[in-house]
Amino acid sequence: xxxxxxxxxxxxxxxxxxxxxxxxxxxxxxxxxxxxxxxxxxxxxxxxxxxxxxxxxxxxxxxxxxxxxxxxxxxxxxxxxxxxxxxxxxxxxxxxxxxxxx
Numbered sequence: 001x002x003x004x005x006x007x008x009x010x011x012x013x014x015x016x017x018x019x020x021x022x023x024x025x026x027x028x029x030x031x032x033x034x035x036x037x038x039x040x041x042x043x044x045x046x047x048x049x050x051x052x053x054x055x056x057x058x059x060x061x062x063x064x065x066x067x068x069x070x071x072x073x074x075x076x077x078x079x080x081x082x083x084x085x086x087x088x089x090x091x092x093x094x095x096x097x098x099x100x101x102x
Contacts, residue, residue: 033086033090036086036089038055045086046084046085047083047084048082052072052073052084053069076088076089076092078091
């Protein structure tokens, strides 16, 4: 599959410090929270598939299919409630995508 999930690459952008330092992790979390809030268009504390799709479009990312969005939701929606919560998004920092989703 083509390189996928650019939105979450944007959400979990790396800091310049050592990848496992507490400071680097905290910077990633802060950047993630900022972007989460930007893409949580209805401000309800979770990202729906429609919000993720809108965020991808507004980020100028092309080539993301409906199947890609479905795979993203399946991977990150840990509790299977149909949305990606702030906790589930933060978990993404420490939960790399499986190879078949790249």
